[in-house]
Amino acid sequence: MPEHQSGAALAAPTxxxxxxxxxxxxxxxxxxxxxxxxxxxxxxxxxxxxxEFDTLIARxxxxxxxxxxxxxxxxxxxxxxxxxxxTLPLGPGIDxxxxxxxxxxxxxxxxxxxxxxxxxAIDARGVYVQRAPAEHRSLLGAYVVRLGRLxxxxxxxxxxxxxxxxxxxxxxxxxxMYLVLAEVLHARGVTETMETLRIAAERPDGSVVxxxxxxxxxxxxxDWVDARDDATSPTPLYLQHPExxxxxxHLGDQRAVYLQFNEVYDEPDERLRDFAQRLAxxxxxxxxxxxxxxxxxxxxxxxxxxxxxxxxIVSSRVNHTGHLLALIGRTTFSAAMTFSLQLEKHTRVLFVxxxxxxTPNHYGDARKTRLPHTxxxxxxxxxxxxxxxxxxxxxxxxxxxxxxxxxxxxxxxxPLVDTVLEMITARQEQAGAxxxxxVDARGRTGASGLWSGYTSPGENSFALEISVGGPDxxxxxxxxxxxxAVDTTGVQARLEEGALHFEVRWQxxxxxxxxxxxxxWWVGEGDYGSVFFPFVLRRQPPPVxxxxxxx
Numbered sequence: 051m052p053e054h055q056s057g058a059a060l061a062a063p064t065x066x067x068x069x070x071x072x073x074x075x076x077x078x079x080x081x082x083x084x085x086x087x088x089x090x091x092x093x094x095x096x097x098x099x100x101x102e103f104d105t106l107i108a109r110x111x112x113x114x115x116x117x118x119x120x121x122x123x124x125x126x127x128x129x130x131x132x133x134x135x136x137t138l139p140l141g142p143g144i145d146x147x148x149x150x151x152x153x154x155x156x157x158x159x160x161x162x163x164x165x166x167x168x169x170x171a172i173d174a175r176g177v178y179v180q181r182a183p184a185e186h187r188s189l190l191g192a193y194v195v196r197l198g199r200l201x202x203x204x205x206x207x208x209x210x211x212x213x214x215x216x217x218x219x220x221x222x223x224x225x226x227m228y229l230v231l232a233e234v235l236h237a238r239g240v241t242e243t244m245e246t247l248r249i250a251a252e253r254p255d256g257s258v259v260x261x262x263x264x265x266x267x268x269x270x271x272x273d274w275v276d277a278r279d280d281a282t283s284p285t286p287l288y289l290q291h292p293e294x295x296x297x298x299x300h301l302g303d304q305r306a307v308y309l310q311f312n313e314v315y316d317e318p319d320e321r322l323r324d325f326a327q328r329l330a331x332x333x334x335x336x337x338x339x340x341x342x343x344x345x346x347x348x349x350x351x352x353x354x355x356x357x358x359x360x361x362x363i364v365s366s367r368v369n370h371t372g373h374l375l376a377l378i379g380r381t382t383f384s385a386a387m388t389f390s391l392q393l394e395k396h397t398r399v400l401f402v403x404x405x406x407x408x409t410p411n412h413y414g415d416a417r418k419t420r421l422p423h424t425x426x427x428x429x430x431x432x433x434x435x436x437x438x439x440x441x442x443x444x445x446x447x448x449x450x451x452x453x454x455x456x457x458x459x460x461x462x463x464x465p466l467v468d469t470v471l472e473m474i475t476a477r478q479e480q481a482g483a484x485x486x487x488x489v490d491a492r493g494r495t496g497a498s499g500l501w502s503g504y505t506s507p508g509e510n511s512f513a514l515e516i517s518v519g520g521p522d523x524x525x526x527x528x529x530x531x532x533x534x535a536v537d538t539t540g541v542q543a544r545l546e547e548g549a550l551h552f553e554v555r556w557q558x559x560x561x562x563x564x565x566x567x568x569x570x571w572w573v574g575e576g577d578y579g580s581v582f583f584p585f586v587l588r589r590q591p592p593p594v595x596x597x598x599x600x601x
Contacts, residue, residue: 157425192251314351350384476569505585
């Protein structure tokens with residue numbers, strides 16, 4: 051029988067085959083976490099934690115080793131701390147990143163996990179295939195509808211409890227790895243055996259592709275193909291140098307710099323503080339009005355190393371609303387989250403993309419413990435990083451929500467950078483029109499219609515809707531901020547130096563809005579006392595008249 055079809059090839063030993071006391075091995079996880087974590091029971095009651103371990107210990111003798119490891123991972127994940135986890139013992143050749151430092155192999159080779167030859171990703175529609183073996187090229191870009199024995203939604207529900215997290219975005223970040231690990235899918239009932247994974251995926255034309263994926267053996271080479279292999283557009287900036295911790299490029303036509311910040315550590319040949327000085331010098335010596343800071347792939351690092359980069363940005367000419375953009379997402383975590391919070395606090399930044407994968411206040415500085423009997427690695431947070439005691443946000447929410455799709459990936463598009471450049475270009479074109487006296491000479495605002503988007507007073511992000519009507523030279527404004535119970539009508543606006551100004555009241559205090567319209571973008575600031583907060587709005591299409599039919 052061929053090895054990949056052998057039912058015994060990945061048969062796992064039960065706990066009877068492993069050394070030492072099963073009860074003592076399991077208890078060491080609980081004891082280590084309780085001793086090291088500053089507040090292990092912030093989200094899970096101590097009694098519930100103890101019951102979980104008691105229940106597992108009662109079942110130990112009947113469980114295979116990978117099921118015990120994953121039950122431990124599930125229990126630790128209930129702590130709801132993105133840094134505290136039982137690190138999955140990935141076998142050789144599996145290149146998923148789980149941390150900044152390598153994880154030592156367990157004592158027994160039989161404890162190492164295996165991968166199916168798939169790379170998955172998640173967008174708003176679902177789970178899609180990014181990479182596959184050449185013989186399964188037809189899966190590329192297709193959305194998974196069934197995995198093993200389960201529909202994809204049920205498979206996600208089965209696997210998600212294993213994933214450590216600060217919030218749901220971090221679960222979305224880790225899911226693509228968990229959904230292709232043989233031991234994970236078997237332990238959670240997604241597959242009947244670990245040898246083969248049956249997958250069904252729907253292509254854009256509606257056809258369904260089915261395939262049997264055989265687990266990758268150590269030392270076996272996979273002839274990978276990627277969904278981007280046939281793309282005709284150039285590789286987007288965010289995929290050009292994923293191996294570098296930080297780098298930047300000058301986008302001359304937009305008078306912008308794109309800075310990708312992937313890890314908060316020094317490079318072997320350049321310290322982060324020296325990079326920050328190099329960036330500051332470049333911004334000062336070149337015609338740069340805009341800075342795009344890409345934090346989407348930044349999983350963190352050393353919290354303290356990013357301060358010089360923050361200082362370079364704070365003191366630069368780009369530190370104005372609409373000119374400083376930070377791209378964030380589900381992978382923005384730990385020290386990258388802290389850097390995002392510092393940008394939010396000390397600059398006029400606008401956030402673009404998805405919510406971050408970390409909470410503002412979070413546990414971190416995880417320390418590794420190698421469990422003595424199995425050699426598995428437990429990571430436990432040792433410090434609480436508190437941004438502000440009253441900040442209970444699950445994440446930083448973007449002012450401009452943008453989520454890439456499978457189609458974007460397949461065709462080398464980056465909708466986050468494209469959106470930012472669209473806004474920058476619109477502003478530049480509008481500035482040129484003002485300089486030519488083609489707009490302001492007639493006293494027009496260009497703001498008539500309905501606008502919607504987000505604003506972020508304090509530590510929250512709120513939906514904002516502004517409707518502008520009346521004479522173009524003296525418009526009247528309706529402002530709706532449902533979360534703050536603001537709904538004002540008939541507010542008189544005025545045009546000053548190309549910016550539209552108007553005032554509303556909240557809790558008997560004035561809130562002054564001022565911003566510039568550029569094409570379909572309206573970017574500006576609110577002023578509440580001494581607090582400035584940004585807003586970003588996009589023009590909405592006019593409503594379709596009742597009874598009107600489209601061809």
